[in-house]
Amino acid sequence: AQRVTQPEKLLSVFKGAPVELKCNYSYSGSPELFWYVQYSRQRLQLLLRHISRESIKGFTADLNKGETSFHLKKPFAQEEDSAMYYCALSGVWGAQKLVFGQGTRLTINP
Amino acid sequence: DTEVTQTPKHLVMGMTNKKSLKCEQHMGHRAMYWYKQKAKKPPELMFVYSYEKLSINESVPSRFSPECPNSSLLNLHLHALQPEDSALYLCASSQVSGARNGYTFGSGTRLTVV
Numbered sequence: 001a002q003r004v005t006q007p008e009k010l011l012s013v014f015k016g017a018p019v020e021l022k023c024n025y026s027y028s029g030s031p032e033l034f035w036y037v038q039y040s041r042q043r044l045q046l047l048l049r050h051i052s053r054e055s056i057k058g059f060t061a062d063l064n065k066g067e068t069s070f071h072l073k074k075p076f077a078q079e080e081d082s083a084m085y086y087c088a089l090s091g092v093w094g095a096q097k098l099v100f101g102q103g104t105r106l107t108i109n110p
Numbered sequence: 111d112t113e114v115t116q117t118p119k120h121l122v123m124g125m126t127n128k129k130s131l132k133c134e135q136h137m138g139h140r141a142m143y144w145y146k147q148k149a150k151k152p153p154e155l156m157f158v159y160s161y162e163k164l165s166i167n168e169s170v171p172s173r174f175s176p177e178c179p180n181s182s183l184l185n186l187h188l189h190a191l192q193p194e195d196s197a198l199y200l201c202a203s204s205q206v207s208g209a210r211n212g213y214t215f216g217s218g219t220r221l222t223v224v
Binding site (some may be wrong): 020034042086094101103 | 168214
């Protein structure tokens with residue numbers, strides 16, 4: 001069964017501080033992992049894909065298969081990073097079910 | 111065009127009404143999805159279409175009826191809904207040959223059932 005766990009519902013940090021949003025997953029095969037962000041009153045947007053190993057808006061995420069984790073990190077938080085962040089998982093091939101974690105609401109304090 | 115467009119943005123309907131939600135994309139994606147999102151909750155999958163055929167139905171009540179008339183359009187027909195069906199309904203699309211480029215979501219239709 002596919003399952004995504006985000007242990008923190010709320011996370012609050014000060015501007016300029018490092019940020020880490022935790023994500024753990026359970027999947028029997030090889031998963032595709034994503035981070036999605038939902039800013040206030042905006043649509044759900046893809047932030048990162050594990051397959052691309054890219055950095056977007058200063059965020060990075062590394063897939064750790066041993067720990068089944070895909071934590072999202074940013075070294076210096078900015079106020080505009082305040083949003084709801086969802087970790088999500090799908091299978092590799094075909095039209096697949098995208099399963100979301102419960103989300104972490106990140107608040108960056110000035 | 112890299113967007114998924116959903117109409118209407120807002121809909122209020124009575125429990126005896128029939129209405130339809132529409133979704134359109136022109137990215138050449140052949141997989142399309144309906145998700146339901148309640149307030150402060152993650153999106154939950156309802157239906158998956160692959161090459162215009164229904165491939166996954168997550169045990170959704172029959173008062174929700176999806177339709178994929180062509181590769182660019184996805185509809186969700188609503189009939190005899192309940193107040194607890196009030197939610198944000200999201201459409202998404204992706205490539206079928208692996209969703210590695212991610213799923214593109216529309217901005218949603220906010221449905222209120224009165």
